[in-house]
Amino acid sequence: MGARAAVAGASGYAGGELLRVLAGHPGFAIGTLTAGSSAGTRLGAHHPHLHPLADRVLEETTAETLAGHDVVFLALPHGQSGAIAATLGDDVLVVDCGADFRLDDAGEWEHFYGTPHAGTWPYGLPELPGARERLRSTRRIAVPGCYPTVSLLALFPAYAAGAAEPDAVVVAASGTSGAGRAAKPHLLGSEVMGAMSAYAVGGLHRHTPEIAQQLSAVAGAPVTVSFTPTLAPMSRGILATCTAKAAPGLTAAGLREAYDRAYADEPFVRLLPEGQWPSTAMTLGANVAAVQVTLDERAGRIVAVAAIDNLTKGTAGGAVQSANLALGLPEDLGLTTIGVAP
Amino acid sequence: MGARAAVAGASGYAGGELLRVLAGHPGFAIGTLTAGSSAGTRLGAHHPHLHPLADRVLEETTAETLAGHDVVFLALPHGQSGAIAATLGDDVLVVDCGADFRLDDAGEWEHFYGTPHAGTWPYGLPELPGARERLRSTRRIAVPGCYPTVSLLALFPAYAAGAAEPDAVVVAASGTSGAGRAAKPHLLGSEVMGAMSAYAVGGLHRHTPEIAQQLSAVAGAPVTVSFTPTLAPMSRGILATCTAKAAPGLTAAGLREAYDRAYADEPFVRLLPEGQWPSTAMTLGANVAAVQVTLDERAGRIVAVAAIDNLTKGTAGGAVQSANLALGLPEDLGLTTIGVAP
């Protein structure tokens, strides 16, 4: 039968992607679907690509509608997860795709999100050192942000190996689905097609402290992050170009070895053959990150590039990967690393 | 274990999509992969999205390399399938994604393709009247062209019901992957992004006689087709807008009923709720056609619109659907109707 799973926030892009992944997953049965202002409407009005689920009707997001499930996936606006999670039993696996439980530091949370800190849950990026073990024994998972997912997968092996100085620069290009489904003029097709633009420059993006927190944990010392997000004319995908000064004495071979070691056994990260660089096209709809790294000896910098699908490995696929661990299922159950291309 | 399947022409877009579908199919084991000028190279150099198969090496396309399989999928340039097929045993299921065996009429073949006619195999569009039965008992399948697939699914119910006059107009917009992977200047990203263009106008496209042949068979009388293909700035997908004069006395309800009847039990065609019109976004990477129809009473015309992914339902997914039938497997084994969106 599989674990009975509810999806709260099913009308948005994260919710739709959760349903796409869950619909092909043998370990889950799709239970209640909820929404905010779209409650009462058919799922097919929002996600016509989910043909078999098109006639499902969205319910309101309440303690009652979400009760009675083994797993609840939350794909709600930031700040709404805490109250709902509090109504769910400790034996229910709650997987929060929002930001509410990602940051350790209450001050950082309040600085970037402007609301009281809800707490901290195990961080759902199994590839990070020690993360897999924590996820196997939890009933609460904070799914990483999409930019942190791709940035951390690009950079953490360098920090884990002591190969990089504690001053990282990340420039990431994201497809527009990362900005969600609320209709805003600057996200209209007419505005984004044929255009690249920068936004939240100068450390203003909320994912900045999340990246810094995790890199610092890996490095065992504070890492500062200059993070610039840019908007690319595509629906899905993030390409992150990440660079940091090389530690003294670092060699190209040593750097490669650090990445080989980090990713030798990871089912959802593909370290590309040397000379091949990531494209988001390698990852569309797949729970996979494509990673490559090099040492620019002239500039004295490590350059690591990673690509993911922001909705799959960056949100819903990553959420299910962590949920698999928490439920004692095979980590790769119901997940594919094969993208849709061209 | 599954049927052992070879893919000839694995480096192209159709070949890559066949591998994407087969890799997730429990009824097949992927055997030999062959190519033309790319023989000897790694699959990952051509299809980096197929991560688990990246280290497979492409072999030459010969009788020897293709021998010893239960199924051979041919994704070769038009005109090359006949010679290879002749080397394969009668017990081997041969599924040709090329055009070689689609046309009944040798004269039409020679007029449009300029080479001798190789013959005619059962046409792999199971939704057509009588097709499913023919496919269940064959070892040779001619996979339809992508434009015929979508055009026929839009129009055949009208002709099957006698609702349309024998003079159809089809205007279809295709993503660029339909033009294949050979590097031609007019297919460069710089040329196609931000642009719609028409080509092969005036009945010159090779899919024109294929559409006419099948509609005529359904109608039981000659149907002429004005077919105009256009190139759209997207990788995948075809949207076909199809119109024909309404037969005398046709009502909107009667038209709807004809489509309801045709598609009530079809697993891979979704007749949308009235008022909702197809988008290729509903079909990306899925073996599904989204169809809608209306009667324009002022103009006296039926207007039917269908959307598919040209590489999936339009080529590789359709090929596997027909192969499932020929092998006695469930028709929907290994195939999904859920697309990747947004």
Place this chain on the structure above:
Amino acid sequence: MGARAAVAGASGYAGGELLRVLAGHPGFAIGTLTAGSSAGTRLGAHHPHLHPLADRVLEETTAETLAGHDVVFLALPHGQSGAIAATLGDDVLVVDCGADFRLDDAGEWEHFYGTPHAGTWPYGLPELPGARERLRSTRRIAVPGCYPTVSLLALFPAYAAGAAEPDAVVVAASGTSGAGRAAKPHLLGSEVMGAMSAYAVGGLHRHTPEIAQQLSAVAGAPVTVSFTPTLAPMSRGILATCTAKAAPGLTAAGLREAYDRAYADEPFVRLLPEGQWPSTAMTLGANVAAVQVTLDERAGRIVAVAAIDNLTKGTAGGAVQSANLALGLPEDLGLTTIGVAP
């Protein structure tokens, strides 16, 4: 100095394109710019591409703010032009980019727009038979819709020459800017990129009666039009594929001659060399239509294809072309036929 021109509705796409064209036009001086809910804001917040005008402040759209100009361009939502136009003197040239004054038939207007008919002004498509003369002596111009512009330029020579039967089929693919700037979910970049979709199918689009009215006038007899608009993943451009049964005895040479004759001296229509077909890329940002036509002898149909930039020749450029005529300026003053490509 040039004629002093106001633009009402300057914050939208049509308004922005009017300003782009006027800013490079030696015959106009840009006067007051008005807006609805954006009144009081800087133009640069809406149209950052109009660098020299970025600090202009938008005023409210009122009789007072629009007074004192030689020319007033109206780029307002349908139904708002009549009231404003009534406040402007008979000596002021009023150029309405809205639909309000396009239709002759009050019943048709009310059927398609649902409001009382405001009247009919000379139709601003100078290429139509007799239109240029009417535009030279008017102070009121109804700028055609973008779909009618491209459809009429594709088809009218056939009807003017008696080459086509009175039953036209038009399928047009438009960039998203044609849908305007109001933020609607289905126009988000995430929804439109990578996708083609149909809408307002079955004769429901408001441009249908406009096309039929003008073709009927040219043909001297009623022409019915089956019109299907589709949305393409690009910001600008329309490609219209137009087909009609060929009149008895029509030859390819006769058809070509009709188009040669119609467009021999037209500065803003380019009949392409035989064998070359229009692409919207030929027209981006230019006041030009690219046209091609052929006779499909098997299907017995004329197929004409035309491409324009919906905002330039389809709206703002066409508006200025007609305004040039009305003001006694050279028709091509300040207008280019050179597009931006690739």
Place this chain on the structure above:
Amino acid sequence: MGARAAVAGASGYAGGELLRVLAGHPGFAIGTLTAGSSAGTRLGAHHPHLHPLADRVLEETTAETLAGHDVVFLALPHGQSGAIAATLGDDVLVVDCGADFRLDDAGEWEHFYGTPHAGTWPYGLPELPGARERLRSTRRIAVPGCYPTVSLLALFPAYAAGAAEPDAVVVAASGTSGAGRAAKPHLLGSEVMGAMSAYAVGGLHRHTPEIAQQLSAVAGAPVTVSFTPTLAPMSRGILATCTAKAAPGLTAAGLREAYDRAYADEPFVRLLPEGQWPSTAMTLGANVAAVQVTLDERAGRIVAVAAIDNLTKGTAGGAVQSANLALGLPEDLGLTTIGVAP
């Protein structure tokens, strides 16, 4: 009449853009157009958007065909400009859009281009300190690369003001037209649409030493550059995100002042109002750079972002701007800062 100008390499994208700019320029008359393998063909076969020039025939690129012009624009593959330039008189203004004469250091040239160094010509970026004066008195101009143009405009004010440490990080996203028109599989529309990818990572791109050379000159000390180019799914435009450690004591106000000072009187650079960030959409088809800068105090880094159209300000527009200076014409003659948007 204007200066008689030849364009060598007219069939490529840079050549086409030169013709687009020159066709609207009152100071030039377009003379001979030459090409390599396309010699003998009509310009309209390559650049159908240049309607008025469509029937021009391309000649071979030789000393003879290029003789007799006042100005020769070279848009040739790297390494071919030197031999042709040597055949042109010292009184002829030669404007090289290739790389041949950009680098001062012969060793750097040979390292990155693999051919003997041809020499160094005045660098055609008038905005750089001292450049305008050099360009006013030269008959030889090396037009900058597109990436250097945008990167230098983003960063040089910081280096000129002593605000940045000598270790710059540039990540730039380019449209595909920057890769030229040669048909290569990875530049097919099917490959690039919907995808971001990195290439030439780790200091391998040939524009790296060009950026470093110019920044070093401005800073008066060696500046190293980590440069990562990425390919974006659009035809035109580059967005460069540039960051460098802030010099000790730098304040946000001081940084702003440095950029205000650098760009106060520059006709082709628009320093945006604070809080508004560049988009390539602000620059399409225009000879303009949109620039913004901020100080990330937490990360201790300057972040400057600039957008250009790679073919206009990044190549052909910049070339004409410099040619205007060399010919004693107004610097902005025939050039617009108004882009085409949306």
